[in-house]
Amino acid sequence: MTITPELAPVPAAPSLALYLHIPFCRTRCTYCAFNTYTGLDRLIEPYTRALAHEIRVVGGTERRAAHTIYFGGGTPSLVPPDLLVEVLAACADAFTLAEPTEVTLETNPATVDLDALKALRQIGINRISIGMQSAHASELKLFARGHTADDVRDTVRLARRAGFDNLSLDLIYGNPGQTFAMWQTSLDAALSMQPEHLSMYSLGIEDGTPMQRWVARGQVEPPDADLAADMYEWAIERLARAGFEQYEISNWAKPGYECEHNLQYWRDLPYLGLGAGAHGYAGGLRYSTVLRPADYIARMMVQPPPLPFPRTAAWLDSEAIDAQDEMAEIMVTGLRLTRTGVEAETFQARTGQGLWAVYGEQIRQLIRDGLLEQSGSHVRLTPRGRLLGNLVFEAFV
Ligand code: SF4
Structure with missing residues (x-):
């Protein structure tokens, strides 16, 4: 691959x-x-x-x-x-x-x-x-x-x-x-x-x-x-x-x-997590913020030099999401959407890769197992797959 x-x-x-x-x-x-x-x-x-x-x-x-x-x-x-x-x-x-x-x-x-x-x-x-x-x-x-x-x-x-x-x-x-x-x-x-x-x-x-x-x-x-x-x-x-x-x-x-x-x-699209103990995903980073409200207030009172978007003084931790992570996340979050699942053209537009070229082997096996189904260009969970979602998601991470 x-x-x-x-x-x-x-x-x-x-x-x-x-x-x-x-x-x-x-x-x-x-x-x-x-x-x-x-x-x-x-x-x-x-x-x-x-x-x-x-x-x-x-x-x-x-x-x-x-x-x-x-x-x-x-x-x-x-x-x-x-x-x-x-x-x-x-x-x-x-x-x-x-x-x-x-x-x-x-x-x-x-x-x-x-x-x-x-x-x-x-x-x-x-x-x-x-x-x-x-x-x-x-x-x-x-x-x-x-x-x-x-x-x-x-x-x-x-x-x-x-x-x-x-x-x-x-x-x-x-x-x-x-x-x-x-x-x-x-x-x-x-x-x-x-x-x-x-x-x-x-x-x-x-x-x-x-x-x-x-x-x-x-x-x-x-x-x-x-x-x-x-x-x-x-x-x-x-x-x-x-x-x-x-x-x-x-x-x-x-x-x-x-x-x-x-x-x-x-849809694995960007969101800002603001406040104490929030999680966000933007600018290719997943991040979390300081947990305790008092610590959060204290951090907001200092005036650090301007930080690159989306970072703020509240950040506790962050992780860069590379192309491989991004594709796995599109699958794991997108397959939660029971009607639409993951759509091949959207996957291609987001990642520059073909859905079936990257994950064809896993998808075909999960279809054989009765956990995924194909509907036009969409791949989505079957009713049984909704019950065993974690088993499906594991195949992509
Ligand atoms: S403790 Fe508060 S946040 Fe937690 S479940 Fe109860 S109401 Fe919701």
Whole structure:
């Protein structure tokens, strides 16, 4: 296999996606390994100002194009709207934003009231993602979620009243003690709230979490992978009947409501990760930023000499992505897109290499194994491949 040392240039300078990490939560969920902190509310204001500063610094005077802004966390809804508006103003000053720009805010039920939701809508948040996770009190308690099933309904109702017409719910399945019937009622409860978008994740047992300790000590049953697979397959059918299209392994949308921000990741296109503990990919580099909010604020207060885009003083680590890495990443992220998968001409335009010339052997074997299929110039996962995604991705790395 011959690999050219440099990627062919992407045809047009691709518009950026902006990920803004808000690392604060009220309580810590028992399965969570995200970079988030409780008891640091006093840092919310200086942190948000530091974030606005970083956005202006990285944008510089170039005013590069951007088309999505995503407040992720953490619990971004803990930041008052009058501070979020400063962050949005920084984005508008530092980047040429598309019209419209998708602006998502992750929120947890019972962290926002109607006035806050109205204010969020008014400052330009046009997509809201609500962490529902389950409709069952026993699971919410096991997860220490800090909200009830009724809180989810209330938050959705209030979000609608505030004018949100692009609303996503998150659910977790494959949970300890969760029966198939419980999963069915959770998903049906989510559907009864008529979201435009649903994300569903199989519970991961992450190192360093209470859940991991409980499972290791035998206090909590480990997830049953076969049952989780049955839940996933049932959900695919149930959501299709409800008019949702699956567009990614874990994501479904009503037509036209796919998450543009997350599509940027799966298309292996550039995004900036800003804030503490964020990850980004731009300028041929993957990078991560300093984890602790206090360290992040301190770094943003010093004024280093101008750094080459996309580097900022918040960077902790970075890795250059060479042509071989880039091709593997296009496969691993692109195959997550269940409808489109990886398209041969796009692969050629991005890499200067033929998809079949580079990966024909692996693709043909995975087709024989029933994990991939060819549809015109697209290569994508089969229904069985969606269940065994990691096995497929391993073939390309
Ligand atoms: S609300 Fe989200 S980010 Fe915060 S602890 Fe729970 S899972 Fe983690």
